Amino acid sequence: xxxxxxxxxxxxxxxxxxxxxxxxxxxxxxxxxxxxxxxxxxxxxxxxxxxxxxxxxxxxxxxxxxxxxxxxxxxxxxxxxxxxxxxxxxxxxxxxxxxxxxxxxxxxxxxxxxxxxxxxxxxxxxxxxxxxxxxxxxxxxxxxxxxxxxxxxxxxxxxxxxxxxxxxxxxxxxxxxxxxxxxxxxxxxxxxxxxxxxxxxxxxxxxxxxxxxxxxxxxxxxxxxxxxxxxxxxxxxxxx
Numbered sequence: 001x002x003x004x005x006x007x008x009x010x011x012x013x014x015x016x017x018x019x020x021x022x023x024x025x026x027x028x029x030x031x032x033x034x035x036x037x038x039x040x041x042x043x044x045x046x047x048x049x050x051x052x053x054x055x056x057x058x059x060x061x062x063x064x065x066x067x068x069x070x071x072x073x074x075x076x077x078x079x080x081x082x083x084x085x086x087x088x089x090x091x092x093x094x095x096x097x098x099x100x101x102x103x104x105x106x107x108x109x110x111x112x113x114x115x116x117x118x119x120x121x122x123x124x125x126x127x128x129x130x131x132x133x134x135x136x137x138x139x140x141x142x143x144x145x146x147x148x149x150x151x152x153x154x155x156x157x158x159x160x161x162x163x164x165x166x167x168x169x170x171x172x173x174x175x176x177x178x179x180x181x182x183x184x185x186x187x188x189x190x191x192x193x194x195x196x197x198x199x200x201x202x203x204x205x206x207x208x209x210x211x212x213x214x215x216x217x218x219x220x221x222x223x224x225x226x227x228x229x230x231x232x233x234x235x236x237x238x239x240x
Contacts, residue, residue, distance in 0.1 A: 008080035011068060016180050024087045031088050032095075042104035044096055044113040051089040051120040058082055058127035083128040090121050090141065097152055118145065173219065174211035182207050 001012040005023040014020060031050070032039060038046035061082060068077040093114050100110040121141070125134050151158075167174070182203040189199035 008084075009076060009078065011075045011077055018175060018179050021087075022176075024084045024091075027084050028088045028091050039095065042099040042102070044099065044105055044109055047092045047095060048113055048116050048120075050092060051117045051124075054085045054089050055120045055124050055127075057085070058124050061127065079129055082124075083130055086121060086124040086128055089117055089124065093117050093145065094148075097148070101152075114145075114149075118142070170208065170211040170215045173214035174207060177210050177214070178207040181210060 001007040001010050002015050002019060005019055005026060007014055008020060008023060035046060035050065066077070066079045068075045070076075096105070096110050096113050096117070099105045100107065105113075122138055125131065125138055130137055185203040185206050186196075186199040189202055190196060194202070
């Protein structure tokens, strides 16, 4: 269940504290594919409409849908789809920044659209299983949005840095492997009389090495393959 990222639908305990976000990411890809005609036209209205539809769905959501259903030896529940759709709405804020970066929408439209989706996001939160974490959760997401916005505004001020660029390159695979890999290494070393600090340093180094190997053997070849399949005008647009 964890391997196919469906553990949240089967009441299966998670073995990895980051894989719940991967399930949301896959849902984001599916929603993006369904909305591709609108995304190609950089339609900020379509993204706002998506958030409004999700908000309406969460308000209409029947309580009976939150009741787990048993089939044979597996218990199924659909409650997690509520917060997953909410998070997809939040991710689409990043798509709006992408539209602006490509100069496909104006600054005013971006600010208005981001504000509208974030307000809808706040309203959705109360309708999810995380309702009791409203203030703690939404403050963090608001803080993240502010930090990202400031960095986006000053993006031309950033200069190359070998160390930061290296960790930027491996950031995604490092995000994927640091948890389970790191926990396993730390536990193994501490059982063999390593101090907690030493075990943490070794685990960090192992996670970085594994992430770099994944970056070189999977990420770079896959990215190159996709770029070869893109049309020349698309490549020109990406470079711009």
